Amino acid sequence: MDYQFKKMSQQEAEEIAFNWHYEGEYSFYDMEADEEDLQEFLDPELRGDTMFAVHLDEELTGFFSMTKTHEGVYDIGLGMRPDLTGSGMGAGFLNSGVEFVKTVFQPKIITLSVATFNQRAITVYRKAGFVGCGTFMQATNGGEYEFLRMEYVCQAC
Numbered sequence: 001m002d003y004q005f006k007k008m009s010q011q012e013a014e015e016i017a018f019n020w021h022y023e024g025e026y027s028f029y030d031m032e033a034d035e036e037d038l039q040e041f042l043d044p045e046l047r048g049d050t051m052f053a054v055h056l057d058e059e060l061t062g063f064f065s066m067t068k069t070h071e072g073v074y075d076i077g078l079g080m081r082p083d084l085t086g087s088g089m090g091a092g093f094l095n096s097g098v099e100f101v102k103t104v105f106q107p108k109i110i111t112l113s114v115a116t117f118n119q120r121a122i123t124v125y126r127k128a129g130f131v132g133c134g135t136f137m138q139a140t141n142g143g144e145y146e147f148l149r150m151e152y153v154c155q156a157c
Contacts, residue, residue: 001056001089001092001096002056003054003055003056003061003062003092003093003096003097003100004054004055004056005052005053005054005064005096005097005100006052006053006055007049007051007052007053008047008051008052008053008063009053010042010044012053012060012063013041013042013044013047013051014042015060016031016041016060016063016079017031017032017038017041017042018031018032020079020081020082021082022082022085023082025117026082026085026118028115028117028141028145029079033141033142034140034141034142037140050065050066050067051063051064051065052064052065052066052100054093054096054097060081061080061081061084061089061093062078062079062080062081062084062093063078063079064076064077064078064097064100064101065077065078066101066104066105068105069111072107072108072109073107073108073109073110073111074101074105074107074109074110074111075110075111075112075113076097076098076101076110076111076112077112078093078094078097078112080093085120086120090120090121090124091124091127091128094124094125094128095128098110098128098152102154107154108153108154109151109152109153109154110130110151110152110154111149111150111151111152112125112130112149112150112151113136113138113147113148113149113150114147114148114150115145115146115147115148116135116145116146116147116148117145122148122150125150126150128152129152130150130151130152131150131151131152132148132149132150133149133150133151134148134149135147135148135149136149
């Protein structure tokens with residue numbers, strides 16, 4: 001699949017923030033679940049140049065963010081449109097995003113954090129080559145949750 005990555009527009013940010021709602025325990029990932037995250041996502045200055053809308057066949061299918069945390073290390077955040085999750089598209093979406101980050105930023109290491117209850121995503125990340133490197137607790141969405149830190153060591157970046 002040929003995913004296209006472009007800087008996120010305000011309209012796309014609002015579409016994701018207000019219209020993407022996940023079911024069950026995955027509602028944890030609704031943008032409206034955390035006021036601070038919502039404000040950052042909606043503010044073009046805070047979003048900066050590191051938040052990308054992802055399209056497939058001209059249709060908004062997800063988002064990808066990249067933040068340089070150390071020299072050669074980029075942390076990513078990502079989300080797929082709710083009706084597409086659990087459909088088998090996650091691996092292609094993630095792999096396209098990793099290739100995009102490698103091409104644009106040439107990182108040595110790509111990191112991400114995922115809530116430990118989200119075994120569906122963790123499985124996709126592991127199949128893509130990410131490995132777990134520890135857990136931590138984080139206050140978010142009105143509570144404190146355990147997250148798994150994962151990293152991907154780039155080959156020939």
